[in-house]
Amino acid sequence: MRGEFSGLKTLILNENESAFYVHCFAHQLQLALVAVAKKHSEIVDLFTMVSNVVNVVGASAKRRDMFREKHADAIFEALNNNELLSGQGLNQETNLKRSSDTRWSSHYNCLISLENMFPSVIDVLKIVRTDGSCHEQKFEAKVLLTFMQSFSFIFGLHLMKRILGITNDLSQALQKKDQDIVNAMDLVKICKGRLQSMRDNGWDSLLDQVPFFCGKYHIEIPKMDDIFSSGGRPKRKAQPITNLHHYRVDLFVDVIDIQLRELNxxxxxxxxxxxxCMACLSPSNSFSAFDKAKLMRLAQFYPSGFSEHDLKLL
Incomplete structure (x- = not known):
């Protein structure tokens, strides 16, 4: 509908220059988030692999029971080592959250559950790799293990968890049927500001968090000054870059910039x-939001409906 040359938006604007194009709020946010996944190949790979992991671990009742048992053992060990707090309502999650393309907040929940249950997921994949019922299952588990136990996966997991965490409050708020327009616009502004702040000041904290997680689960950490290798065939005439440049510029900055561009x-x-300006006409609380200046500005959006004489009269 938003096609630049022949979409519905263009056809309407050809008939009326004063028509304005505004998405459903929640749909706008989902489109912006989807754009990140579609425009960055490593984020596409991340969510594809995460979906495959959830499918493999939850493929049967036997594997789900195995996963719950492994996770219960992990919680018990962490409690004994004082790594977790105990109490009512704590440590009750026993399944990996599934993601849904129509509800992008579900991707945030999925990444959080995967991070929290990481060792249990690895244990189940190792069992499938060894005892899978066919070669295809064993091979898939092997590929997923290799991918999940890489620095690239852990970095992408923590990066997207932070980005989706920033947009999650906005996502939930925009889906409320009684959402106030002014409040929604304030949330959008806050969301943009937090993403920009993460771009400007969030690299160091992310670089501290990812190696800590890798060290905890014995995942190899590359030296940031070494030349980056994607593991595939190098592109011809491509200039070699360091790991620091790849993760900071090509991934961290690039993904946040795509997100900001889409939101803007x-x-x-x-x-x-x-x-x-439209919000000033809301009848809520006896038209408490009424604002003459905003009403005048709203009229200026429609020059074909309000001539200069009409504006003076108004």
């Missing part, structure tokens, strides 16, 4: 101002 595009200044 879908929640642009014109649409935001239009919606805030």
């Amino acid at each position: 595009d879908r929640f642009n200044e014109k649409n935001t101002e239009l919606l805030l």
Whole structure:
């Protein structure tokens, strides 16, 4: 519908220049998040592999029972080592969360559960790799193990968990049927600001968190000054880059920039101002949001409906 040349938006604008294009709020956010997955190959790989892991671990009742048993053992050990707090309502999660493309907050929950249950997932995949019922199952488990026990996977997991954590509150709020427009626009502004702050100041804390997680589960940590290797065939005439450049520029900065561009595009200044001006006509609380200046600005959005004379009268 939003096609630049022949979509519904273009056809309507050809008939009326004062038509404005505003997505459903929740749909805008989901489109922005989906854009990150579609525009960065490593994030595509991450979510594809995460989905495969969830499918393999939960493929049968036997594997689900095996996973619950491994996870219960892991919790018991962590409690004995004072690595977890005990109490009512704590440590009750026993299954990996599944993600859904229509509910992007589910991807956030999926990544959190995968991080929390990481050792149990690894244990189950090792069992499938050894005792799988066919060669295909053993091979798939082997591939998933190799991928999950790599620095690239752990880095991508923590990066996307942070980004989706920032957008999760906004995602939940925009899906409320009684959402207030002014509050929604404030949330969008806060979300953009937090993403920009993460881009400017969040690298060091992420680089501390990822190696800590890798060290805990004996995952090899590359030296940031070494030349980056993707593991595949090198591109011809491609300039060699360091691991630091790849993870900081090509992944960390690039993914956040894609997210910010999409949010800025879908929640642009014109649409935001239009919606805030419309909010002054809300009848809630005896029209408490009424604002004459915003009403005048709203009229200026429609020059074909309000001439200069009409604006003076208004």
